Amino acid sequence: xxEPAALPGLHALQAGADWRCVDLLSDLHLQADLPxxxxxxxxxxxxxxxxxxxxxxxxxxxWVGDDAADAGFEAQCAQWLHEAAQRRWIGFMAGNRDFLxxxxxxxxxxxxxxxxxxxxxxxxxxxxxxxxxxxxIDDVEYQQFRAQVRSPEWxxxxxxxxxxxxxxxxxxxxxxxxxxxRNEGLESYADVDDTSARRWLEDAEAAxxxxxxxxxxxxxxxxxxxSRHVLSDWDLDNAASGHPQRAEVLRLTxxxxxxxxxxxxxxx
Numbered sequence: 001x002x003e004p005a006a007l008p009g010l011h012a013l014q015a016g017a018d019w020r021c022v023d024l025l026s027d028l029h030l031q032a033d034l035p036x037x038x039x040x041x042x043x044x045x046x047x048x049x050x051x052x053x054x055x056x057x058x059x060x061x062x063w064v065g066d067d068a069a070d071a072g073f074e075a076q077c078a079q080w081l082h083e084a085a086q087r088r089w090i091g092f093m094a095g096n097r098d099f100l101x102x103x104x105x106x107x108x109x110x111x112x113x114x115x116x117x118x119x120x121x122x123x124x125x126x127x128x129x130x131x132x133x134x135x136x137i138d139d140v141e142y143q144q145f146r147a148q149v150r151s152p153e154w155x156x157x158x159x160x161x162x163x164x165x166x167x168x169x170x171x172x173x174x175x176x177x178x179x180x181x182r183n184e185g186l187e188s189y190a191d192v193d194d195t196s197a198r199r200w201l202e203d204a205e206a207a208x209x210x211x212x213x214x215x216x217x218x219x220x221x222x223x224x225x226x227s228r229h230v231l232s233d234w235d236l237d238n239a240a241s242g243h244p245q246r247a248e249v250l251r252l253t254x255x256x257x258x259x260x261x262x263x264x265x266x267x268x
Contacts, residue, residue, distance in 0.1 A: 026212025057095020
């Protein structure tokens, strides 16, 4: 049996005194060729009643450096986020697709960095937040790749290359990932290891884990007193291919949590 993952440090986030409603979302994979999904995110930012929005990774399909937001689709997304951040607190946690989002982009948008993992103290609730990829320990190949690209040395070398070259490398990696999905199917990808999830919760002195990454939205019991809740991915552009139309947030209030399906309100 594989050794469960250890909790890699811990950041604490105390909810603001005025926070009555907190939204959590992840895995939007925003990109220019998925316009309905991007438009749904823009509408969401304009109309959500949440006092705080916590984005737990993979907001973008790919991020090759903060200079990518100087023009085009990324610049438009930056403007949406900047406008929304004037009205509410927005936190951003890096995912496996957008781990190169840096302080320049966060400052430009008015976003607050959320280290992975973070414990959110919200009223009487203590919730452990993570993107989720670090807990998929059975995918040994991915964990090795993750360790490589998260190293400062690799990131320095990559970001030193011209933007056009970085985009080419990212496009190649995306193509390889999509080919693997077509060949093996999403169900072949490793899920979060429950033993590791329980260990993280115990170490964090929390009872509830919230994460994304796996594109398997559901809630799971982890014994009698612990649970993990998987955030939905977003996709409103691929109905013709049979992909489920999803755009969901997990909404926290003092009364508990509910899943809000924004896909139901999306224009046809």
